Amino acid sequence: MVSQATQLAVKAEAVVKNFGETAVLRGLNLELPTGEVTVLLGTNGAGKSTLLRILAMLTQVDSGSISMRGADIAQHGPTVRSFTGSVLHSPMLYGDMSVRENLMFFAELYRLENVDYLIATITAKVGIEPRLDHRIRTLSHGFQKRVALARALMHAPQLLLLDEPESGLDSRSVARLDQIIDEYRSQGRTVIMTTHIVEHALEIADRAVVLNNGTVGLTSTNPSQDKAEIIAAYTSRDESEEGSY
Amino acid sequence: MGSLSIIWAIGRKDLLLEIRNKDVVVAVAGFALLVLVIFTFAIDLNQDNAKLVGPGVLWAGIAFAGVTGLNRAFALEVEGDTLEALMLAPISRDLIYLGKALGNFLFIAIAQIIVIPVFAVLFNLVVFRWEMLAIVLLTTIGFSAVGTLFAAMSVRVRAREVMLPLLFLPVVTPLLMAAVESTSHMVYGRSWSDMAQWLQLAVAFDVAFVVISAFIFQHILED
Structure with missing residues (x-):
């Protein structure tokens, strides 16, 4: 079950996801090492939330494969979910x-x-x-x-998925969240988050991945340094193409 | 043991929410009671007629009322996106199905505890017998097994109120026949052996649909 890819928190190969005729992820390839805080950036419709939902195993891919900490998510669902924690758009509470x-x-x-x-x-x-x-x-x-x-x-969880976690939080709660993310990083755990508060995210992240049209447009392993380039890639997409994926 | 505690946790959670909201049991019992009352006015209920039509009226009422409850029970899970929270847990999807089916079983069973005594009074029939307990248990298991699956399938459909009965009622017809026939044998005072073939049909239906539904359920949850 656990392969040589154990060092990778996430390995996605040629992932395709369509909703009807709308292509959301178009052959996405992504490798994220363990122990890092990765921020996924992209305009609305870039595929960030869909990717997080796939990693959370709430949405199935149409084709391609994904392994998390060496376990193929299609075959080891309960195992993968046991080391994954997710905060998505809705609080999902009773x-x-x-x-x-x-x-x-x-x-x-x-x-x-x-x-x-x-x-x-x-x-x-x-x-x-x-x-x-x-x-x-x-x-x-x-x-x-x-x-x-x-x-x-x-x-x-060894892997924390956060989809715009700061939305609805006051500044004190955002600071508390940053502290939790820091703590996770120092314990060698992995955090993958999406956000629209780009400047702040680039300060706390070890890696930034800009999604563009359902593929990886840019990856930076030094986001606080590469801020200008990341923001340029982030804003390069035509606003008229926006959707809600 | 671990799996049973997960199933019980989900069923118990549904029961707790139902105690607080009273959404499902009130709807199921209210609808079924209404059907019974309407039929008591529509039919000349002498002893012969009561024995002849009573079992059919009872089970048709429970089946139609059950659809209302099943719809509501799953809709609550989807409205709050909590079905996805269940899907995030490191448990196999069939445990989610069995937990939800247990919750539905409890709702329909509680509604029947209210409906069946009223039926006994309105139709002047003796129903408090072990045979009736067996019929109720087997029928309720089958209703919950099929209903939970179809409620999950139809919950994201816009016309789910129409879709669920269209899927549910044709499939449970053999079970409904078994329930009506065995209840008929019982009200006519016949023995267990007379109703054995109908009870066996109900058992076979329950086993088949619990297994099949648990398997299919895993595939309908994900986008």
């Missing part, structure tokens, strides 16, 4: 259950132990412990996003 009930439920699905301690620790980390017994429906979008982050971190 509105009529409290924060605690949501986290306890997902802890059961992830077969976690010492759940009370785990929830206390993780909710303190993302700053939601005063709202533990509040129902999700009564929380603001920002708080819901933090609960989603807590759920994604609960099983200490």
